[in-house]
Amino acid sequence: MDSLLRGEELCLAQLFLQSGSAYDCISELGELGLVEFRDLNPSVNAFQRKHVNEIKNCEEMERILGELASTLSFCCNHRVSVCLQEQLQRLEVELGEVTRNKEKLQKNLLELREYTHMLRITHSFVQRTSEVSYEEFPFLEKDTVMDYSSMQRLGAKLGFISGLIQRAKIEAFERMLWRVCKGYTILSYAEVDEYLEDPETGEPSKSIVFLISYWGEQIGQKVKKISDCYHCHLYPYPTNNDERNDVVEGLKTRIQDLHTVLHRTEDYLRQVLMKASESVYTWVIQVKKIKAIYYILNLCSLDVTNKCLIAEVWCPVNDIANLRRALEEGSRKSGATVPSFVNRIPTSDTPPSLIRTNKFTSGFQGIVDAYGVGNYREVNPAPFTIITFPFLFAVMFGDLGHGLIMALFAFWMVLYENNRKLKNTRNEIWNTFFEGRYIILMMGLFSIYTGLIYNDCFSKSLNIFGSGWSVKAIFNHYGGFKVSLYQSNLPIIWNLATNRLTFLNSYKMKMSVIIGIIHMSFGVILSTYNHLHFRKKHNLYLVFLPELLFLLCLFGYLVFMIFYKWLVFSAKDSREAPSILIHFINMFLMQGDGVPPLYPGQTGLQIFLVVIAVLSVPVLLLGKPIYLNWLHNGSQRLGMYRGYERVRRNSEEELYLMRANDMEEGSSHNEFLHQAIHTIEYCLGCVSNTASYLRLWALSLAHAQLSDVLWAMVMRVGLRMDTRLGVLFLVPVFSLFAVLTVSILLVMEGLSAFLHALRLHWVEFQNKFYSGTGVKFSPFSFSLLPSSFEHDGLL
Amino acid sequence: MRSVRLQADDSSPVHPYLRLFSGVRAGAMVSHSLALPMICFTTLWALVGVVAPFLVPKGPNRGVIVTSLILTAVCCYLFWLVAILAQANPLFGPQLKNETIWYLRYFWE
Numbered sequence: 001m002d003s004l005l006r007g008e009e010l011c012l013a014q015l016f017l018q019s020g021s022a023y024d025c026i027s028e029l030g031e032l033g034l035v036e037f038r039d040l041n042p043s044v045n046a047f048q049r050k051h052v053n054e055i056k057n058c059e060e061m062e063r064i065l066g067e068l069a070s071t072l073s074f075c076c077n078h079r080v081s082v083c084l085q086e087q088l089q090r091l092e093v094e095l096g097e098v099t100r101n102k103e104k105l106q107k108n109l110l111e112l113r114e115y116t117h118m119l120r121i122t123h124s125f126v127q128r129t130s131e132v133s134y135e136e137f138p139f140l141e142k143d144t145v146m147d148y149s150s151m152q153r154l155g156a157k158l159g160f161i162s163g164l165i166q167r168a169k170i171e172a173f174e175r176m177l178w179r180v181c182k183g184y185t186i187l188s189y190a191e192v193d194e195y196l197e198d199p200e201t202g203e204p205s206k207s208i209v210f211l212i213s214y215w216g217e218q219i220g221q222k223v224k225k226i227s228d229c230y231h232c233h234l235y236p237y238p239t240n241n242d243e244r245n246d247v248v249e250g251l252k253t254r255i256q257d258l259h260t261v262l263h264r265t266e267d268y269l270r271q272v273l274m275k276a277s278e279s280v281y282t283w284v285i286q287v288k289k290i291k292a293i294y295y296i297l298n299l300c301s302l303d304v305t306n307k308c309l310i311a312e313v314w315c316p317v318n319d320i321a322n323l324r325r326a327l328e329e330g331s332r333k334s335g336a337t338v339p340s341f342v343n344r345i346p347t348s349d350t351p352p353s354l355i356r357t358n359k360f361t362s363g364f365q366g367i368v369d370a371y372g373v374g375n376y377r378e379v380n381p382a383p384f385t386i387i388t389f390p391f392l393f394a395v396m397f398g399d400l401g402h403g404l405i406m407a408l409f410a411f412w413m414v415l416y417e418n419n420r421k422l423k424n425t426r427n428e429i430w431n432t433f434f435e436g437r438y439i440i441l442m443m444g445l446f447s448i449y450t451g452l453i454y455n456d457c458f459s460k461s462l463n464i465f466g467s468g469w470s471v472k473a474i475f476n477h478y479g480g481f482k483v484s485l486y487q488s489n490l491p492i493i494w495n496l497a498t499n500r501l502t503f504l505n506s507y508k509m510k511m512s513v514i515i516g517i518i519h520m521s522f523g524v525i526l527s528t529y530n531h532l533h534f535r536k537k538h539n540l541y542l543v544f545l546p547e548l549l550f551l552l553c554l555f556g557y558l559v560f561m562i563f564y565k566w567l568v569f570s571a572k573d574s575r576e577a578p579s580i581l582i583h584f585i586n587m588f589l590m591q592g593d594g595v596p597p598l599y600p601g602q603t604g605l606q607i608f609l610v611v612i613a614v615l616s617v618p619v620l621l622l623g624k625p626i627y628l629n630w631l632h633n634g635s636q637r638l639g640m641y642r643g644y645e646r647v648r649r650n651s652e653e654e655l656y657l658m659r660a661n662d663m664e665e666g667s668s669h670n671e672f673l674h675q676a677i678h679t680i681e682y683c684l685g686c687v688s689n690t691a692s693y694l695r696l697w698a699l700s701l702a703h704a705q706l707s708d709v710l711w712a713m714v715m716r717v718g719l720r721m722d723t724r725l726g727v728l729f730l731v732p733v734f735s736l737f738a739v740l741t742v743s744i745l746l747v748m749e750g751l752s753a754f755l756h757a758l759r760l761h762w763v764e765f766q767n768k769f770y771s772g773t774g775v776k777f778s779p780f781s782f783s784l785l786p787s788s789f790e791h792d793g794l795l
Numbered sequence: 796m797r798s799v800r801l802q803a804d805d806s807s808p809v810h811p812y813l814r815l816f817s818g819v820r821a822g823a824m825v826s827h828s829l830a831l832p833m834i835c836f837t838t839l840w841a842l843v844g845v846v847a848p849f850l851v852p853k854g855p856n857r858g859v860i861v862t863s864l865i866l867t868a869v870c871c872y873l874f875w876l877v878a879i880l881a882q883a884n885p886l887f888g889p890q891l892k893n894e895t896i897w898y899l900r901y902f903w904e
Contacts, residue, residue: 004859361859383859387866395874449871453878489878496899497889507881514877563880570884577886 003356004365004383006533007374009317010351010777012038015327017300017309017340025330025340026293026780032326033781035313036352040301049298058291061085064092065284068276084286091276098272102265109258110197114164114207115235116251117192119244121209122162122237125188159220160213163227163234167191167206173230177212180222185214211237288785296780314351314777320344350376354777359417361386363439371762372772379529381761381770388519388765389757390439394446395515396699396753399707400457402746403447410441443754453489454700458741459707461495504704508697510562516693516764517555520686523768524548530769542623546616547768551686553613557606558584564598621679625672632668681767689764695756703749710740829883836875844868 013035017025029035041049065088165173170189177185188211195204210232212223227234238244300311315323323342331339353376357365365382367389374380397403414437416422422434433440455461490507494500524547531539561580569577578598586595587606597603718726718733766772778784845868848861891899 002858358856383862384866386859387863387870391867391870391874450874453875490882493889493891493899496895497891499887499890503885503887503889507878510881511874511877515873518873566880566883568884569886 004361005380006529007377007380008354008356009377010314010354011317011320012345012347012349012351013313013315013320013323014343014345015309015311015313015340016303016343017311017327018331018336018338019307019309021331021334021336021340022297022300022309023293024334025327026296027289028326028330028333029323030289030292030296030780030782032322033779033783034319034323034326035315036777036779037296037299038312038314039299040310040312041299050302051294051298054294055291055298057085058287058294061088061283061287062291064088065280065287067092068095068273069280069284084283088283091272094272095269098265098269102262102269105258105262105265106197109255109262111233112251112255112258114196114233116248116255117196117207118162118164118209118235119238119248119251121190121192122211123244125190125211158213158215160211160237161220161223161227161234162209162211162237163232164192164196164207164209165189165227165230165232167208169230170208170210173210173226173232176226176230177223180226181214181219184216184219185212185223187212289782292780292782292785312345315342316354350774352376352775352777355380355382357382360438363436364389366435367439367758367761369776371766372770373774373776375771375774377533378771378774379526379533379769381526381766384522384526385761386442389761390442390446392515392519392696392757392760393443393753394450395511395696396756397443397447397703397750398450398454398456398700399459399703399745400448400451400462402458402707402741402750403444403449403451405444405742405746406750407441407444407448410437410444413437414441443750454704455490455492455495456704456707459704459711461490461492463492501701505697505701508700509694512693512696513555513690514559514562515696516690517551517559519693519760519765520689520768521548521551521556523765524551527769538624538627542627543620546620546623547682549616550613550620550683553609553616555686555690557587557609561598568599617679617683620682621676624675625668628671629668685767692764693760695760699749699753699756703745703753706749707741707745710737710745714740829879832879836872840868840872840875844872 015025046052061084068088068091174187174189177187189208192207192209196207197204212227214220214223224234238247296311297309300309302308303310313323320342327340327342353374355365355374361382364385365380368374368380368382368385394403413422413434417434417437425431451457490504494503497503524544527547528540528544531537531544558580561583565577565580576596578595582595583598583602587610590607590610714733714737718730718737720726721729844865847864851857851860851864
């Protein structure tokens with residue numbers, strides 16, 4: 001428990017690692033996750049460190065592995081492979097070649113297919129237009145194709161350009177052709193039926209086969225340039241039918257060959273990848289570990305003889321034996337002759353804070369750490385938060401039915417907490433709920449309890465103990481009252497009353513103030529732990545005592561008055577029942593004349609209390625600085641003695657404390673200012689924090705009203721209809737009620753109450769004793785390494 | 796619609812179960828009929844907060860469990876105490892609508 005209450009004791013240790021076995025020793029330490037390494041070369045920048053080349057190699061390997069993993073669709077565990085780096089490089093080269101080949105083949109295939117389409121479609125043009133005949137240009141008939149020789153006889157040079165163009169560009173192409181060539185070209189085109197892959201983007205797109213017939217050499221050049229502009233794929237147009245058929249045949253065979261080759265290439269690629277996939281997961285982990293170890297080696301420094309590596313670590317005192325054993329293991333693994341050893345050194349630096357938690361307490365420690373990690377060995381609010389946080393939540397949430405649902409949900413999560421699927425989802429929101437499953441469980445259980453006391457279950461009350469109010473007496477017009485024998489919660493009759501809120505408000509406000517003051521006093525009392533532990537006894541008298549007196553004399557008295565009024569004043573004298581608020585205000589103003597006293601001797605007692613409270617303020621303000629100043633002046637005379645004492649002390653914690661003391665004395669102005677700020681903060685804070693606890697009342701009122709409204713507006717509408725139709729109508733009404741209950745009352749109100757309870761802890765409770773400016777202990781452990789692969793969703 | 800305010804009265808027997816305790820005076824009501832729930836709950840939470848910590852088996856979590864038990868007992872007992880003291884001597888009673896009074900009269904007595 002000491003660890004959870006206060007954090008573990010840490011010490012600074014020096015590791016002397018023999019050069020040969022340094023790698024293995026650090027690997028062992030990484031497996032165990034015991035220690036945090038300190039940077040011994042802080043002035044060296046990242047590129048000048050000793051092992052920068054090794055880290056570069058590791059990053060290269062990581063890159064290769066990343067590419068590899070992205071081409072894989074699955075991975076599985078297999079046995080470890082050796083010579084990691086060479087293997088990876090070879091694999092990369094091979095993969096690169098194969099992929100490049102595959103791409104080239106695919107491009108070839110595309111061209112051939114386009115050519116085939118083009119030939120087919122232009123053949124259909126030619127056949128189509130053979131019916132029309134022009135005088136000057138004898139056109140093609142079925143069996144005689146374009147004859148260059150007959151053209152030349154006419155002196156006209158009819159040329160053809162054919163190819164493919166993307167569908168999106170065809171209209172612009174046509175228009176450009178018309179404008180440039182002014183009608184000396186004829187363009188016919190048709191769409192290709194199937195989708196062809198665009199070689200640049202790899203996306204399937206529609207292409208159009210076109211055939212341009214032109215006459216004149218220059219027009220031909222222009223047309224060629226224009227088609228280049230529009231990225232057309234041009235193919236040679238065959239001059240006669242035989243040539244066309246030959247080309248088509250040739251193309252067919254070539255396409256078939258290419259298909260086979262491609263198929264084989266893909267098979268080969270798949271095989272290579274499958275082999276790699278067996279070990280890729282292990283490789284990734286290995287590379288991560290190697291990189292981490294080299295990073296740590298960079299943090300160490302070489303000693304004078306250049307044979308030994310020195311590392312400084314923060315190590316928990318209880319784990320020094322484990323540390324020794326790990327070093328021995330590492331030395332043994334590397335077969336070193338000289339063992340590495342560890343040496344504890346005294347230091348005055350503040351160690352980081354380590355608090356060991358189990359799966360139950362880690363949630364609560366998390367919400368405390370979210371505010372701030374505690375200083376080294378100061379009191380940790382987490383063990384108390386385990387109960388007070390769900391309790392304050394439940395005061396605000398207080399509904400039996402909702403609490404039950406919440407508890408069941410959390411219980412389900414707890415039962416299935418070892419289910420891998422639940423643990424490892426990527427959904428951030430679910431992860432947040434899952435991490436806090438124990439918190440939610442406690443919140444639900446406490447809400448059930450407070451719901452029982454508030455007598456509120458889905459906004460209806462339960463008649464467990466019978467109401468203490470007699471209805472017969474009301475009926476007979478003079479009312480009767482008896483507290484029921486078993487009455488231990490709010491009677492059910494209040495739920496039916498019209499002045500329900502008047503009673504509830506008074507009750508809940510007083511309850512909030514009582515709980516708040518007790519919570520804050522608890523916080524102040526916890527600060528004594530800190531004062532005692534850090535050996536600052538003067539704080540006990542000069543800080544804790546005035547604080548406690550101030551709080552209790554004023555607000556503790558308020559609590560006393562509340563209880564007194566409850567016990568002493570009853571309905572008999574309800575007309576003369578005093579208002580506590582007025583009495584409280586009068587106490588401050590020291591006027592007591594207007595109102596009759598609550599009890600004899602009240603004025604005297606109140607004056608006494610106010611005087612004590614007012615006196616404690618200057619004590620709080622000036623006591624500590626004056627005392628420290630006096631100590632400092634006194635110590636200057638005794639300087640020599642103190643130095644001698646310091647050498648004798650062998651506990652480094654005391655050394656640290658003494659250093660801290662010395663540093664404090666050095667600046668008395670600072671100290672005075674600090675204490676003044678603390679005093680003002682505390683005194684004003686007492687008032688404002690007490691009022692802040694009224695949110696317990698406000699939220700519980702809001703929750704009760706919301707659930708009441710939901711019932712009245714939704715469920716009652718469904719329950720009012722009593723025909724057969726009503727039964728059917730009730731089903732969607734109930735589902736609407738359920739959905740709204742879960743989303744508004746459970747999720748929204750739950751989050752809201754969670755947040756407010758958290759704020760009450762962080763601000764009102766913790767500023768009485770907690771500073772939260774520490775550093776968290778982050779051990780070197782392989783299991784905690786962040787993985788860049790996880791971000792890419794590859795693992 | 797008339798609403799009726801309940802007032803304190805000490806001579807009418809109320810609940811069928813309570814006929815044994817009829818006629819208790821108002822002033823003594825606080826101590827007498829609060830006594831049973833007081834005793835019950837105080838012993839319950841005393842068991843949880845004072846006795847149970849000794850029964851927790853020794854282990855690494857003993858401190859946390861003991862702290863939790865004590866805090867639970869304190870919080871829950873305080874909460875219940877506030878709830879019951881707030882209504883021990885009420886300064887006013889519930890106001891009911893007439894229909895509610897008829898209905899309750901019919902069903903509860």
